[in-house]
């Protein structure tokens with residue numbers, strides 16, 4: 001159970017960030033913002049994949065004009081991403097965005113920052129101070145020699161002071177770094193220094209799988225320490241993958257309720273009675289679109305499968321040309337191996353509709369016996385990996401001789 005660090009709460013449109021609000025998922029569009037329909041299509045795809053908030057670049061006047069049409073039609077709050085030109089922040093506010101991201105490294109004039117903050121304050125729009133190691137304030141780079149964690153935090157605090165001086169505290173902060181240990185350290189320092197909600201991310205993480213691993217390592221480490229109120233995976237990939245990954249990480253950490261499928265599968269081994277990779281990937285494809293909030297297990301053998309995956313809502317294990325379908329570890333049906341995926345899909349739908357008790361009550365009464373017989377046969381052929389009496393005796397013998 002993760003105990004989250006208490007932060008101030010702000011609201012990005014309808015989405016609360018910080019305090020006791022659930023950790024939210026963010027992503028960013030890759031379309032030209034002036035392409036209103038293309039950008040909206042991507043915003044909808046991101047929202048469908050789990051993004052609670054979407055950021056859109058506002059890098060030219062046409063982009064700000066596009067935002068004026070996108071914001072009222074968006075299913076989620078929109079944050080305008082601003083670099084260099086503070087006037088575009090004012091234009092984005094006029095377009096109705098629910099949040100701004102300012103980069104302290106490239107909007108450096110105090111008067112400009114304060115003008116934006118006052119306008120945002122009048123409109124009740126929060127600002128993210130988005131420090132990025134790759135575009136750090138030149139003065140701080142000179143002072144520290146490189147983009148070390150202290151430099152990132154100093155940049156964020158300096159910007160926060162500008163905003164506070166005009167009574168603007170509707171703030172969240174990020175201190176992103178592409179180096180995972182530096183990113184983690186930057187956020188730890190920042191978390192000790194402020195009560196503002198924090199937006200976590202490893203910047204320029206790159207394409208999967210490396211980008212995913214870096215993001216999970218950095219964001220996951222901090223979330224486990226209770227640090228972080230909203231997250232973004234910065235992947236060089238379709239942004240839908242970012243939203244899915246962010247959402248999944250929060251679900252796996254128990255920070256958000258499971259919204260969709262959680263497919264678990266054994267890694268396979270010499271005992272496998274089926275091509276686990278193939279069955280798991282077909283099951284993933286078949287079940288993914290169903291939107292069922294269940295955990296499904298695909299296990300390579302009936303010897304260990306149902307027992308090892310007894311926490312899963314439903315699963316299937318292979319044994320001697322058959323698929324053994326189980327619910328909460330209890331085998332309820334035995335089907336031909338060629339029908340494993342179809343049977344899993346069918347039973348998953350029924351389970352979601354009727355519930356565990358009803359489906360256990362509807363179990364094929366012979367299924368448990370067939371499964372037990374197959375298991376015994378396989379154990380005889382292969383040996384019981386977990387409970388072989390012979391192995392236990394040998395282990396005891398070795399231990400006795402060593403003592």
Ligand code: SF4
Nearest residue numbers: 266268269272300301
């Ligand atoms: S469930 Fe069976 S096949 Fe899969 S890893 Fe375990 S022992 Fe091997």
